[in-house]
Amino acid sequence: MTEVLGDFIRALRAADVRVSTSESIDAGRVVDLVGLGEREILRHALSQVLAKTEDEKQAFRDTFDRYFAFDQFKAKSETSTQQQGDAEREPNAGETQNGSGGMPGPGGGGTEGQPSGGAPAPQDLVAMLEGGDQAALQMALAEAARQAQLNRIRLFTQRGMYTRRMMEIMGLDALNDEIERRESGDPKGAERLSDARDALREQVRDYVEKQLEIFTANAGRQLREEVLSQVRLSNVDRSDMKIMRALVAKMAKRLVALHSRRKKVEKRGQLDMRRTIRANVEFDGLFFHTIWKQQKIDRPKVMAICDVSGSVAQVARFLLMFLYSLQEVLPRVRSFAFSGQLGETTELFERERDIEKALARALMEHGGGSTDYGQAFLDFERLALDDVDHRTTVLILGDARSNYGNPRGDILKKIHARARRVIWLNPEPRSLWNSGDSEMKRLAPYCDTAKTCASLKDLERVISELLRHAT
C-alpha cells in the first residue's frame, strides 16, 4: 500500500497540492487506521491530512477520483477479487507485498497481505486472454506498470514506448509465438488470440494515457504560468488572458497572505505610562515591566495614475487588476486613467465587479487620443492633489512619451513634495528611456524610484515592495 500511497501523493503534488514528508507519514497512519474498506471514509480521512486549504481540497477530490478510478477491465472485476490469488501463480518471493503499480481501487481491500504479485509467466497471458480472466489481467497490467516504472512517465511522446514495454513485460513475445504456432494447426484459435492481443494493447495504451494525465496534468500549465509571468505584458497573446487573470489572482492572494497582518512599530524611548503602571500593580508598583508606546502602521494609501494609451494599456490593465485584487490589504486605492485627458476611475472599478468590463469602460472613456503628460498632470492637480498627503504613495505607470508636449515636471515636483513616495513604472526597457519623445530625464528626478516594469513578475515585485514599506 505504501507504494500506491506514494504514487498518489506524487500525483497530488503534480496537481499543486503541497504535501510535506510528515504529512505523507500521517497519510500512511490514516490508511492503517481507517482501512481500505470504504471509499468515502478513506477519501475524507486522507483529505484531512493531505489537503489543507480550500483550493487544495478541490484538487484533492479531483485527483482522488481520477487516481482511484477502477474502470479498466470493468466487466468482472467486482466479482473476482478472490480470483486474484489464482492469477499469481509465480510469486517473486522477494517482491514487496501487493504489487499493484497504479490503480487498485480502495474497494479491493482483499489484495492486502496476499502473496506478492510478480510478473505472471508468459503462458499465463495466453491463459488469461483465453479464459477472459479480467481481474487477473488487471493485476498483471498493474504489475507490468510497476515494473516498467510507468509512474515516471512525463511526456506524451513516451506513450508508445511505455505501452510496448508493458506489453513485453506481460508476455507479448510468448503470446506472439503462440499465435504463430497455432496459425498452422488452429487458424481460428490464432485469430481469436490475435484479436485478444490487439484489444489488450488498446487497454494498455488507455491505461498509460490515464497515468500520463494523472502525473503530468499540471506540468504543462505550470510551465506555461512560469513563462507567462516573465513574458513582456505587451506581448501576451489574447488567448492567454484567462491564465493571466488566474495568475494575477494567485499572486495577489499570496501578497495578501503575506501582508495582511497590521504591523506595529515600537517607539522605543517613549514610555507608555498608563499601561506600565497597570502592568506593574502586581509588583507593588515597582517598574519591573516597562511598556513602550506603539504605533500601528497604517495601510498605504495608493493613487495609481495610469497611461492607457495604446502602448501601455496592456500593462495598465494588469497593474489595475493587481491593485483591485488587493482590496484586503490596500483598501484605499484611487485610480486615474489618462491618455489625452485624465479622469478618475476609482468609482468605476468599485462599482463594476467584473474588472475586465471596468477596464473596457475606462479605456473607452479615457483611452485613445494622443498622450499628453502635461495635461494629465494638470488634471491630476485639479482633481486630487489636495488629497495627496504624507501617507500617500503615488504610482505612475507610463512610458513618459508625451508627443513632444511639455510634460510639466513642475507639477510632478509638487506631488513629490507632498506624497510619501512617488514610484514611476515604465514598461519600456531602460535603454529606450529618453529616446525620441520620452521625457524620463525630465520626470525621473521627481520620483523616489523609477523602474522598468514589463512582466507580471516585475509587477509583483513592485507591489510587494509597496506593501512591505507601508507606513
Add this chain to the structure above:
Amino acid sequence: MNKVVPDVNGDAPSQIAAIRQGFERSGYICNNQIATSIFLAERLQKPLLVEGPPGVGKTELAKATAELLGKPLIRLQCYEGLDEAKALYEWKYGKQLLYTQVLKEKLGDLMSGAQGLKESISRLHEFDDTFFNEEFLEPRPLLKALWQPGGAVLLIDELDKSDDEFEAFLLEILSDYQISIPELGTIKARTTPIVFLTSNNSREIGDALKRRCLHLYIPFPDTELEQRIIRARVPEVEERLRNQLVAFVQGLRALDLKKLPAVSETIDWARTLVLLHARELDAELVRDTLNVLLKFQDDIENVDSEINALTTKALAAS
C-alpha cells in the same frame, strides 16, 4: 486512549457511524466527513484545525465532542495581543510577595544557630525552590488542559485573530503536548487532550501549524443536512415550513452577498417564524423577518427585489 464510544469495538466505519449517532443524540447533526475527522483526531492524537465560514458550527463541534466524550471543555478565545501570560500560566506574584514577608519575619528563627555566612546561605538555598513551584503557578487555559487528569477538550477559538508570535508559540504544545516553563522545566500532558483550533480565514494560518494539524473544512450544509439540523434544533417547526425555509436560505446562498446566511442564522430564523406562528412562507413575511438572516443593510436592499422569486421557488421546492 479510550474508545470514543466504549461499547463499540468494531472497525473504523462502524466507529465513525457511532460518533455520528452520538453527536445526533446530543443535537449536533453532522455528516460522515466531520465524524471521520473526530475519529482521526482522537486516534492519531493530532489537533484538528477547523475552517469554514462563520456560523457553520465550528465551535459547536468542539462543544459536542466534549459532551460526547464526557470531558471538560476548556476554551481559549484568541485576540490580537494575546500572550503567554493569558494563555498559558502566570506566577501568583501577590502570593509570592506574601510568602516573602512571612519568610522575612521567620528569618531570625531560621538563621539562629547558623555558623557564619556560608551556612546561612546554604540554609536559605533550601527555600529556593519553594518560590517557583506549582503552588504559585496560576494555570491559564492551555496549562489547565494539560493538567486535567482525565484529559480534556481544548478549544482554541478564532486562531486567525491572534498574532503570528502566538501561533509559533503554540507549535510546541500542538506537536508534543508539552510546554516549557523556564523556572520549572518541561511539563507534559497528564492525558493527551483533544485539541480543536478554529479559524475564520481572516488571515492565512502558517504552514508549520497546518502541517501539525488535521484540516477540516466545514462548508455550508446541503439542503438535506440543513433540514435535519433544523429538525433537531427547532423541533417546533412543522415539516412544510421547515422545507420551505431551508429551500429559501439555500436559494439565498446562491446570490452574491456580502455575508451569506449560515446555519446559525437559519436556526434563528426558524425560531423567529415559530414565534410569529407562521405556517407558510410568503413574500411579506420574508421581507419583515429578513434582518434575522442578513446582517448588512446593503444585502437586505439587494435581496429585496429577489424576494418574490425566491419565495415562489422555495414554495415550489417543498
